[in-house]
Amino acid sequence: xxxxxxxxxxxxxxxxxxxxxxxxxxxxxxxxxxxxxxxxxxxxxxxxxxxxxxxxxxxxxxxxxxxxxxxxxxxxxxxxxxxxxxxxxxxxxxxxxxxxxxxxxxxxxxxxxxxxxxxxxxxxxxxxxxxxxxxxxxxxxxxxxxxxxxxxxxxxxxxxxxxxxxxxxxxxxxxxxxxxxxxxxxxxxxxxxxxxxxxxxxxxxxxxxxxxxxxxxxxxxxxxxxxxxxxxxxxxxxxxxxxxxxxxxxxxxxxxxxxxxxxxxxxxxxxxxxxxxxxxxxxxxxxxxxxxxxxxxxxxxxxxxxxxxxxxxxxxxxxxxxxxxxxxxxxxxxxxxxxxxxxxxxxxxxxxxxxxxxxxxxxxxxxxxxxxxxxxxxxxxxxxxxxxxxxxxxxxxxxxxx
Numbered sequence: 001x002x003x004x005x006x007x008x009x010x011x012x013x014x015x016x017x018x019x020x021x022x023x024x025x026x027x028x029x030x031x032x033x034x035x036x037x038x039x040x041x042x043x044x045x046x047x048x049x050x051x052x053x054x055x056x057x058x059x060x061x062x063x064x065x066x067x068x069x070x071x072x073x074x075x076x077x078x079x080x081x082x083x084x085x086x087x088x089x090x091x092x093x094x095x096x097x098x099x100x101x102x103x104x105x106x107x108x109x110x111x112x113x114x115x116x117x118x119x120x121x122x123x124x125x126x127x128x129x130x131x132x133x134x135x136x137x138x139x140x141x142x143x144x145x146x147x148x149x150x151x152x153x154x155x156x157x158x159x160x161x162x163x164x165x166x167x168x169x170x171x172x173x174x175x176x177x178x179x180x181x182x183x184x185x186x187x188x189x190x191x192x193x194x195x196x197x198x199x200x201x202x203x204x205x206x207x208x209x210x211x212x213x214x215x216x217x218x219x220x221x222x223x224x225x226x227x228x229x230x231x232x233x234x235x236x237x238x239x240x241x242x243x244x245x246x247x248x249x250x251x252x253x254x255x256x257x258x259x260x261x262x263x264x265x266x267x268x269x270x271x272x273x274x275x276x277x278x279x280x281x282x283x284x285x286x287x288x289x290x291x292x293x294x295x296x297x298x299x300x301x302x303x304x305x306x307x308x309x310x311x312x313x314x315x316x317x318x319x320x321x322x323x324x325x326x327x328x329x330x331x332x333x334x335x336x337x338x339x340x341x342x343x344x345x346x347x348x349x350x351x352x353x354x355x356x357x358x359x360x361x362x363x364x365x366x367x368x369x370x371x372x373x374x375x376x377x378x379x380x381x382x383x384x385x386x387x388x389x390x391x392x393x394x395x396x397x398x399x400x401x402x
Contacts, residue, residue, distance in 0.1 A: 313377025
């Protein structure tokens with residue numbers, strides 16, 4: 001399928017919408033009321049530090065809603081206003097934040113049902129409005145919705161679209177796209193649908209396995225078993241690793257994406273020589289600015305003295321998980337939570353471990369004076385961050401009275 005031609009055709013359709021419907025001011029007021037925070041703005045204005053009694057909060061200097069997320073949420077709100085009586089669907093969570101998605105449900109935006117791991121688009125009828133979320137939708141889903149005669153509202157982040165353009169360039173040049181990401185993440189599913197041949201790598205360890213295979217060969221059956229769910233149909237490691245291009249899920253660790261790119265560049269240079277490198281390796285910068293800024297800010301924060309870290313974001317948020325990884329690597333007590341309700345008491349907090357399991361940790365909030373580092377993923381509203389900071393202040397104040 002010529003995905004580039006399809007996109008061009010879709011974007012010229014009268015049923016396709018990617019720009020504001022003209023309700024910006026009204027929606028901006030709603031978003032400010034529902035998601036922004038006077039306390040968080042005060043902390044920003046105070047050089048990202050705030051002290052109340054025994055608690056000092058140190059806030060990362062880049063955190064929370066990014067421009068792409070703000071744009072997607074605003075477009076979803078505008079869609080409801082522009083189509084007040086139509087049935088509105090969304091193909092997935094608009095962003096990875098439970099409070100925002102719940103608010104859309106309250107606005108009578110329905111989510112495409114999932115049966116046995118597959119989306120059931122049979123519920124969508126001609127004339128319905130369908131929102132594509134910030135991390136996009138696969139080209140097959142777009143084609144299906146277009147054929148159904150739906151009105152499509154595309155909130156895909158421009159950075160994600162940039163990655164799609166990159167893998168299409170790989171395809172045009174007959175390069176295999178090496179995608180640093182999670183094979184079952186919605187963004188990577190969408191990205192791979194625009195690629196030709198592709199291989200999805202979760203981390204540097206998998207990249208090292210593949211580059212060793214390129215240089216030294218290996219067990220083909222073992223290779224295919226290892227990447228059975230993370231490669232294009234008919235993938236052949238004996239043939240499809242001769243020409244490779246690098247792309248990434250925008251929310252992965254910036255440093256690891258760069259390491260993987262350099263590793264493949266060295267590998268192809270070693271195998272084919274510097275004069276033929278460009279015939280066997282392509283690389284374009286597809287690292288999201290917002291992801292990079294939040295990770296850089298987190299590295300700066302964990303270099304300061306903090307007694308514990310609170311990392312706030314949806315449990316299925318990849319960029320939030322990577323912020324948590326940074327704290328864990330520094331052996332700082334760190335708790336990934338998605339809402340204030342996870343803080344049960346000053347003696348118990350429910351949080352997500354890197355393994356994905358939920359755990360309740362006791363005695364998580366130390367006595368006496370403490371410094372708490374706080375950051376949040378790109379899909380987390382400031383209001384959620386405020387609620388959690390206020391809860392910590394409340395628990396410490398109660399402990400002082402007792």
